[in-house]
Amino acid sequence: MDELLIEGGMPLCGDIEVSGSKNAALPILFSSILLDTPVTFHNVPRLRDIATTNAMLGLLGRPARFTDDENHSVRVENGVLTEEAPYDLVKTMRASVLVLGPLLSRLGVAKVALPGGCAIGARPVEQHTRALEKMGARMELDSGYIIGRCKRLRGADIAFDFPTVGGTEHLIMAAVLADGESVLRNCAREPEITDLANFLNSCGAKISGQGTDTIHIQGVSSLRGTEYSIMPDRVEAGTFLAAAAITGGRCNIINCPVEDLSAVITKMEEMGAGFTEHTRGITVFCRETLRGVDMTTSPYPGFPTDMQAQLMSLMSLARGSSTVEETIFENRFMHVPELTRMGADIRLSGSRAVIRGVENLVAAPVMASDLRASASLVLAGLAAKGQTRVQRIYHLDRGYEHIERKLEKAGARIRRI
Numbered sequence: 001m002d003e004l005l006i007e008g009g010m011p012l013c014g015d016i017e018v019s020g021s022k023n024a025a026l027p028i029l030f031s032s033i034l035l036d037t038p039v040t041f042h043n044v045p046r047l048r049d050i051a052t053t054n055a056m057l058g059l060l061g062r063p064a065r066f067t068d069d070e071n072h073s074v075r076v077e078n079g080v081l082t083e084e085a086p087y088d089l090v091k092t093m094r095a096s097v098l099v100l101g102p103l104l105s106r107l108g109v110a111k112v113a114l115p116g117g118c119a120i121g122a123r124p125v126e127q128h129t130r131a132l133e134k135m136g137a138r139m140e141l142d143s144g145y146i147i148g149r150c151k152r153l154r155g156a157d158i159a160f161d162f163p164t165v166g167g168t169e170h171l172i173m174a175a176v177l178a179d180g181e182s183v184l185r186n187c188a189r190e191p192e193i194t195d196l197a198n199f200l201n202s203c204g205a206k207i208s209g210q211g212t213d214t215i216h217i218q219g220v221s222s223l224r225g226t227e228y229s230i231m232p233d234r235v236e237a238g239t240f241l242a243a244a245a246i247t248g249g250r251c252n253i254i255n256c257p258v259e260d261l262s263a264v265i266t267k268m269e270e271m272g273a274g275f276t277e278h279t280r281g282i283t284v285f286c287r288e289t290l291r292g293v294d295m296t297t298s299p300y301p302g303f304p305t306d307m308q309a310q311l312m313s314l315m316s317l318a319r320g321s322s323t324v325e326e327t328i329f330e331n332r333f334m335h336v337p338e339l340t341r342m343g344a345d346i347r348l349s350g351s352r353a354v355i356r357g358v359e360n361l362v363a364a365p366v367m368a369s370d371l372r373a374s375a376s377l378v379l380a381g382l383a384a385k386g387q388t389r390v391q392r393i394y395h396l397d398r399g400y401e402h403i404e405r406k407l408e409k410a411g412a413r414i415r416r417i
């Protein structure tokens with residue numbers, strides 16, 4: 001199994017390029033089930049989750065593969081759709097449940113394994129299935145599979161109990177080919193949802209209000225494929241901002257979606273990091289010891305839960321104390337015991353962490369538990385004295401494209417073994 005060896009203490013310096021967004025690419029690739037023509041996507045990150053998505057699309061009758069390395073292009077071909085998304089694939093990537101709505105919409109039947117929980121929480125999908133029922137689908141659970149049936153999905157007025165990213169994406173996909181108009185209320189407003197809606201609109205869908213909490217969708221009879229470029233990954237970009245800051249370096253984060261990272265940049269400024277925006281992205285620099293801050297995760301445009309672990313690594317080395325309140329996932333503190341092994345002073349109490357900044361982190365062998373926890377350990381390793389060994393980095397490979405190559409280019413002493 002691959003591991004990362006990191007020799008800490010080198011200030012990062014130079015350009016780091018941001019890849020396409022994983023969390024935008026997954027629903028957008030799945031939404032190609034709704035098209036009856038081939039479609040080409042650019043700026044798709046080469047990640048394990050994308051490989052899983054392409055495999056799933058192939059099984060469902062829409063063969064998908066990378067066609068051009070330079071532009072990170074994926075071509076999804078036409079084919080005969082099938083209705084079953086098997087457990088073996090769904091269990092490796094929960095976002096696969098998003099094929100349920102598109103399959104129902106196209107075939108009137110879908111059989112999709114119910115995803116289980118994962119390291120960060122139970123992650124149920126009842127908001128998705130309840131909303132699909134409001135659109136006329138009948139749902140049953142049989143041997144671990146959600147089986148949905150309908151004559152045709154019809155437009156509906158749906159209010160989510162709370163903003164759910166996947167739920168909002170799922171219902172947009174279900175509604176674009178449905179009969180009549182749908183209104184989705186209390187929607188999540190994450191930029192990846194806007195990217196999905198923009199892609200579908202470029203294929204002929206009629207979606208408005210994306211990026212706000214109320215989305216209107218007028219059903220259309222068909223969608224035709226175009227070429228579409230996936231937005232840059234704001235969490236990967238945010239991780240690089242944190243990497244430059246934690247090492248006291250200066251980096252140009254190329255293609256950084258600055259506006260989408262507003263909450264992260266504001267919080268890092270409060271900690272003492274400096275930023276200069278330019279046409280290619282943003283430069284981040286950090287000349288002084290960071291200051292402790294208080295932070296609460298919340299749906300967009302609030303501070304993203306996907307950057308919580310990385311910020312906690314910064315807080316571990318900041319002057320004074322910091323607090324983190326995690327409000328999105330019930331178990332997203334798996335990085336805490338590992339950071340503690342590296343000398344961080346963190347006390348946990350339910351959904352709250354109190355971090356007292358220490359002078360130094362000290363290298364240790366640590367174990368990655370989920371994607372963003374892994375990123376926080378890499379950050380800690382970049383700053384720590386000595387050689388940090390990050391194990392189980394297959395989590396990292398789900399969401400960061402060649403992270404060690406990108407960091408090495410900016411002067412990090414990091415290698416994969």
Ligand code: EPU
Binds near residue numbers: 188371
């Ligand atoms: N939830 C329910 N019922 C539902 C749906 C959600 O209880 O039917 C709960 C979840 O368990 C969670 C909260 O609501 O506690 C928010 O979940 P949401 O549906 O918004 O998240 P998601 O769609 O499952 C996406 C990202 C996550 C990111 C969250 C929050 C993708 C593929 N995943 O998950 O990304 O943390 O939104 O922003 O887009 C990551 O990239 O590391 C990652 C975990």
